[in-house]
Amino acid sequence: MTAGTPADTAGIPPDAEGGYIDGNALAGPLAELFAVDLTAATSQCAHCSNTGPVARLHVYRQAPGLVARCQQCGQVMLRLVRAPETVWLDTSGITVLSIPVGAD
């Protein structure tokens, strides 16, 4: 994955060492792509099979984007990088997402 200057990454602020925020903060960046709120979805970790809401993942704001790690085993579950014209979304650390969509 390549990205340009920090200005290209939608200005996501870097965190101080070890600091993280909750998966809740992915709500905006993901809502830019998806029509339903994915933070209330349940995700299963590809490494340890732990399941839980995306909102509970540990999100690190690291150049060049956002990295969400499993709250159980710490492995990377999702990566999101925003460039001016493209969003790279890597969900290879997630086996299943179950997404509440409400009644039709």
Next chain:
Amino acid sequence: MARTAVSRRLGDRLRWRVAEVTERRAESATAVTLVLEVPEWPGHLAGQHVDIRLTAEDGYSTQRSYSIASAPDGTRLELTVQRVVEGEVSPYLVDELMPGDQLELRGPVGGWFVWQPEQEEPVLLVAGGSGLVPLMCMIRSRRAAGSRVPFRVLYSLRSPAELLYGPEIRQGTPGVDLTHIYTREAPQQSARPPGRITPDDLARHGWPPDFAPTCYVCGPTAFVEKAAAYLVLLGHDPERVRTERFGGGED
């Protein structure tokens, strides 16, 4: 369900919209409430947030998340921002943004750290500093909906000077019990010596775990880390402890 109030039509992805600052209100020496007018605001749930985007003249842009403080009220939206020393964005929002200025925002977003008036279980709110903002939205939404669900609130702050929403909090709300935890400097009449939140504070002023409350914990990351761990230690079901970390260290 209130869900319909905020759901977007399929295929309608969220875009940035322009809001105008109509009013600013100092909440403390370091925090300000910005009242925004947001055309076509779809309404929100208590606990949701917006992303704010600032763009410099040279095209550099940066974004941050801010919780919604006000109960749903048409196209009017309130955010409360605490100044983080040497921060890139918050000093600008707190000190420089004036009525008439415009802001780009995206939201409301977040569907998990939310309280809805349909919920019937008791509620525990644990706030560290500006972490009170989304929890205040829950208190205000409870009042607006006429809910009688009992709320207990533990509000940790450095000193009385940092108190947010002072007049409203002093006035109180029936059914909402609020305890202040001062970490550095307590008012004279306070029995508890200043210090960070302890499991004992949470046991004493929170709910017993067998009442099965939903607990919402919000504030700086280190604060949330600790308070959430204490709640689980005290016997609260981890599934019932919802967290919103704001980043940064403890106070």
